[in-house]
Amino acid sequence: MKIPDSKIPLAGANIRDIAKTFELAGFDSYDPARILLHYYRHKNADIDAIDCYPKKLRQLLKEVYSTDLLQPLFHEKSSDGTEKWLFRTTEGYPFETAWIPDQNRQTICLSTQSGCKFGCKFCMTGSLGFQAQLSAFEILSQLLAIDKPITHVVFMGMGEPLDNYDILSHVIEILTAHWGFSLAARYITVSTVGVLPTLERLGQELTCNIAISLHSPFPDQRAEIIPAERRYPIKDIIAVLEKVEFKRKRRLSFEYLLINGYNDSKEHAAALGSLISHLPAHVNLIPYNYIPGKPYKTTSLKDAETFRQELNKYGLRVTIRKSRGYDISAACGMMAGRSASTHQ
Numbered sequence: 001m002k003i004p005d006s007k008i009p010l011a012g013a014n015i016r017d018i019a020k021t022f023e024l025a026g027f028d029s030y031d032p033a034r035i036l037l038h039y040y041r042h043k044n045a046d047i048d049a050i051d052c053y054p055k056k057l058r059q060l061l062k063e064v065y066s067t068d069l070l071q072p073l074f075h076e077k078s079s080d081g082t083e084k085w086l087f088r089t090t091e092g093y094p095f096e097t098a099w100i101p102d103q104n105r106q107t108i109c110l111s112t113q114s115g116c117k118f119g120c121k122f123c124m125t126g127s128l129g130f131q132a133q134l135s136a137f138e139i140l141s142q143l144l145a146i147d148k149p150i151t152h153v154v155f156m157g158m159g160e161p162l163d164n165y166d167i168l169s170h171v172i173e174i175l176t177a178h179w180g181f182s183l184a185a186r187y188i189t190v191s192t193v194g195v196l197p198t199l200e201r202l203g204q205e206l207t208c209n210i211a212i213s214l215h216s217p218f219p220d221q222r223a224e225i226i227p228a229e230r231r232y233p234i235k236d237i238i239a240v241l242e243k244v245e246f247k248r249k250r251r252l253s254f255e256y257l258l259i260n261g262y263n264d265s266k267e268h269a270a271a272l273g274s275l276i277s278h279l280p281a282h283v284n285l286i287p288y289n290y291i292p293g294k295p296y297k298t299t300s301l302k303d304a305e306t307f308r309q310e311l312n313k314y315g316l317r318v319t320i321r322k323s324r325g326y327d328i329s330a331a332c333g334m335m336a337g338r339s340a341s342t343h344q
């Protein structure tokens, strides 16, 4: 076979890519899963260590594929154990990754874009504007390069995952495949403001959890803080979710940032309860993490508890989420925002 001029990143390859390479070089009697298991699940980048492949095949794989990863440029660790890393794309655009340990659960929060087009008013990433879509290599580099134990994956980092859907679904295939990371889809959550065409595809084509950023049950107010509401109204988002099967542990959640004096009244709780109580949904209440330069303030835990009790009247399961990593650049986009001024 013709060896490509520059090597292809192995991070991002799926079993069909490897099978094609084997076929073109006349090695189709060998199992293409071996190299992917070795690299993804066992996190071993030494192709020579795959001794069930003949030497000639290992040589070919080293000529065609690169096992190099993007490496983080900056790292912060919070007193609560949360860690954050700053990466740059191959073109130099910044993006972040967070790792959140919590008893038996270790969650990685992945970015799918550098910046974001959607401009949500409470969001630091939204203030940066859109810079780049991340490739499968750039998304998987986050997971492989930080070298941490991971039980759960959430796509809640920089960017709107459903605005990069083809790459997202490609990465989720690698995360869940028996030849990939073998992570059950119920341990993977995609968070979105509700990009309708790809939300529909996510609901039908994949079985991972869906988290909708709701933040207000009132369309006009939601549109103030999530401009995408004008294009993708919450009533249409709910109509799409009504058609998705949430069974076999697939979970639907609504994320609700509690902003003091803005969206944390009893009327908001009652309207939210009426809007979503017919869905098999969980509500995550997140007291707003103050971001310098934004006009929003945090709801107290006492008021969050009152809001929760109001929602419980509608039969909804509700969790008040702890804010993690308060003493580091906790809000998504803060690290990248600081580094953007140095982007070449």
Ligand code: SF4
Pocket: 116, 117, 118, 119, 120, 123, 124, 125, 126, 127, 157, 158, 159, 160, 193, 213
């Ligand atoms: S909340 Fe999500 S969709 Fe909105 S601006 Fe931030 S990253 Fe983009």
